[in-house]
Amino acid sequence: MLVGIDIIENGRFARVLARRPRLAERVFTRREREYCLSKRAPARHYAARFAAKEAVGKALGTGVISWKEIEVVNSGSGRPQVSVSGAxxxxxxxxxxxxxxxxxxxxxxxxxxxxxxxxxxxNM
Ligand SMILES: CC(C)(COP(=O)(O)OP(=O)(O)OC[C@H]1O[C@@H](n2cnc3c(N)ncnc32)[C@H](O)[C@@H]1OP(=O)(O)O)[C@@H](O)C(=O)NCCC(=O)NCCS
Incomplete structure (x- = not known):
């Protein structure tokens, strides 16, 4: 079984995003950005997706290779689903x-x- 977990402080992440306006575009796919921006408090949804990407990196044992190769999309019921592409x-x-x-x-x-x-x- 592969498993990965990560936790992010929302306030700290919000400050990083505010300081570096291009970061969201570099780390999150368009669908992820649109989802987060549709929410009342986008920073916590961004932070959760950042944690998801780190958790995938841990589960695979490589760390994050490419941020946008890991995408979180919510189903109609709200359930998050993660997919990977590329390397x-x-x-x-x-x-x-x-x-x-x-x-x-x-x-x-x-x-x-x-x-x-x-x-x-x-052996994984
Ligand atoms: C889904 C639910 C349990 C979320 O709980 P919550 O305490 O409000 O919120 P949390 O902070 O713990 O979790 C929020 C995350 O739950 C996830 N989530 C939302 N709906 C979900 C669902 N149907 N199934 C699994 N996960 C879900 C999302 O990833 C969301 O984060 P995101 O918007 O950034 O993607 C709650 O909204 C609920 O009870 N909904 C109605 C019943 C339901 O759909 N239950 C299914 C799961 S038991």
């Missing part, structure tokens, strides 16, 4: 990872993400 998908394939499962949560102060996947490789 990240290749790493997942080599790790024998099955579909990546994601759960997110946020409070006023922090956002957390956990990612799990079955692995076909016994």
């Amino acid at each position: 990240t998908a290749e790493v997942a394939r080599r790790a024998g990872a099955g579909p990546l499962e994601l759960s997110l949560s946020h409070s006023d102060s922090v956002s957390v993400a956990i990612v799990v996947a079955k692995s076909g490789n016994l």
Whole structure:
């Protein structure tokens, strides 16, 4: 089983985004940005997605290779789903990872993400 978890302080993340206006575009896909900006408090949703990308990097054991190769999209019910592409998908394939499962949560102060996947490789 592959597993990764990450936690981000929302206030700190909001300040980083405010200081570096291009960061959101560099780290988040258009769909992710549109989702976060549609919310009352975008920073916590951005922070949760940043945590999700870090959690995928941990689950795969490589860290984040390319931010936008890891995308979080919510289904109609609101359930978050994560997909990988490019070099990240290749790493997942080599790790024998099955579909990546994601759960997110946020409070006023922090956002957390956990990612799990079955692995076909016994030594992972
Ligand atoms: C889904 C639900 C449990 C979220 O709980 P919450 O305490 O309000 O909020 P949290 O901060 O813990 O979690 C928020 C995250 O839950 C996730 N989420 C939302 N709907 C979800 C769903 N149907 N299933 C799984 N995860 C969901 C989202 O990722 C959301 O973060 P995001 O908007 O940044 O993507 C709550 O909105 C709820 O009870 N909804 C109605 C019932 C429902 O759909 N339940 C399904 C899960 S038990």
